[in-house]
Amino acid sequence: MEARQLAERLAKRSDLVVTLSLAGRTTAPALQPVPVRVGGFGGAQGLADYLLDQKIDVLIDATHPYAATISTNAAAAAPQARVALLALRRPGWTPIMGDRWIEVGDVAGAVQALGNTSRHVFLALGRKEIEPFADAPQHSYLVRSVEAVVPPLNVPHAVYITGRGPFAVADERALLEQHRIEVVVAKNSGGAATYGKIAAARALSLPVILLRRPLPPPHPPPQAGEGGEGAAVETVDDAVAWLDHASACAAARGV
Ligand SMILES: NC(=O)c1ccc[n+]([C@@H]2O[C@H](COP(=O)([O-])OP(=O)(O)OC[C@H]3O[C@@H](n4cnc5c(N)ncnc54)[C@H](OP(=O)(O)O)[C@@H]3O)[C@@H](O)[C@H]2O)c1
Numbered sequence: 001m002e003a004r005q006l007a008e009r010l011a012k013r014s015d016l017v018v019t020l021s022l023a024g025r026t027t028a029p030a031l032q033p034v035p036v037r038v039g040g041f042g043g044a045q046g047l048a049d050y051l052l053d054q055k056i057d058v059l060i061d062a063t064h065p066y067a068a069t070i071s072t073n074a075a076a077a078a079p080q081a082r083v084a085l086l087a088l089r090r091p092g093w094t095p096i097m098g099d100r101w102i103e104v105g106d107v108a109g110a111v112q113a114l115g116n117t118s119r120h121v122f123l124a125l126g127r128k129e130i131e132p133f134a135d136a137p138q139h140s141y142l143v144r145s146v147e148a149v150v151p152p153l154n155v156p157h158a159v160y161i162t163g164r165g166p167f168a169v170a171d172e173r174a175l176l177e178q179h180r181i182e183v184v185v186a187k188n189s190g191g192a193a194t195y196g197k198i199a200a201a202r203a204l205s206l207p208v209i210l211l212r213r214p215l216p217p218p219h220p221p222p223q224a225g226e227g228g229e230g231a232a233v234e235t236v237d238d239a240v241a242w243l244d245h246a247s248a249c250a251a252a253r254g255v
Contacts, residue, residue, distance in 0.1 A: 001165075001193055002088050003062035005236045007034045015247065019054070023070070025128075026147055030164070044076035051081035058246060060239060062088040066187055068214035075217040084246055087232040088239045090190040092213055093198060100207040107132045110185050110209045114139055120179060124186040124197055125211075142179045165193035172200035184208045 003020060010018045011033040022029055024038040041047040051059060061074040071087070078085035095101050104110045107125070111132050114121060118138045123130055127145040130153055140157035143149055146164050159179065176184070176197075184201045186194075188210050201208045216232070233239050 001191055002090055002236055002239075003060075004030065004032060006060065006062055006088065006239055007032055009236060009240055010034065010243075016243075023067070025126075041073070041077075044073040044080070047073050047077035048080040051077060051083045056081070056083055057250070058084045058086065058243065060086045060088060060243075062239070065089060065092065065190060065213050066211075068217075072217040085231075086239060086242050086246075087216065088236070089216060089232055089234060091234050092188040092190045093195060096202075098202045098205070099198070100201075100205065102207055102209045103212050104209055105212055107211065110211060111136050113209045114183065114185075119182045122176060122179065122181045122184045122197070124184065124194070142175075142181060165196075167194060167196040169196040169199045169203075172196035173203055176200055176204055176206065182206065185211075187211045188213055 007020050018034040020034050020036045022038045041050050059078050063070050121139045121141050123143045127149045134154040137155040142159050144161045
């Protein structure tokens with residue numbers, strides 16, 4: 001989400017050449033305002049090679065908060081390629097009055113937290129993450145994913161819908177009511193686009209089983225003289241400001 005918003009802001013700039021990298025998880029990705037490359041780099045070394053080969057000056061890690069591997073690879077590859085690194089990480093949600101959150105470490109923990117008694121469950125997870133719920137066939141699942149779930153989950157009661165945010169609170173509430181949902185399972189993605197289900201669950205006093213965020217990788221130290229002003233910011237505005245500052249420093253050094 002932020003990656004696209006940042007790309008929109010940077011696409012208008014004549015002083016920058018921007019490439020957006022996608023993992024290639026979706027068969028019909030949203031149109032992007034800048035040139036896109038798709039697919040893995042081949043680990044941290046592959047990413048470092050790409051940065052050097054393409055003569056990249058700045059790497060912005062604006063990936064999803066749960067995409068921990070590519071963030072770790074970025075933190076390793078940037079210093080290796082002597083490229084400045086900025087991490088754009090939107091903050092996670094925090095509970096407010098009325099929220100009934102059960103935080104778990106991973107998907108297996110979420111399956112456990114559902115318990116043995118049959119429940120109507122809303123799974124708002126990636127289609128590649130839901131497989132472990134086949135171990136709990138006693139529940140009835142409503143599964144929402146960006147892409148269709150193929151093959152379907154091996155359980156007797158499951159309904160599948162596809163959708164890409166943003167999702168409005170009123171629509172999320174109607175969905176939960178229509179499917180008589182008793183518990184929501186989700187990631188703590190942060191941001192407004194997918195918060196609707198959290199607010200709707202609160203309004204209906206439903207529990208939410210939230211997968212805890214993976215820890216971000218330690219940031220590489222700044223690299224003197226190389227524009228390696230490594231940093232982490234939380235908003236697109238701050239990312240643009242950081243980039244402006246890094247560009248000004250590079251210009252002052254005659255780079
Ligand atoms: N990645 C995303 O864009 C994305 C978007 C939404 C949600 N998520 C969530 O994040 C979790 C893990 O997802 P994941 O497997 O995609 O991420 P991941 O575990 O961080 O990445 C796995 C591998 O995918 C490749 N990759 C990931 N992001 C890439 C990018 N922007 N450009 C090029 N290659 C990329 C890398 O392959 P190489 O090692 O070969 O370079 C990376 O090692 C899931 O919960 C998923 O739902 C991810």
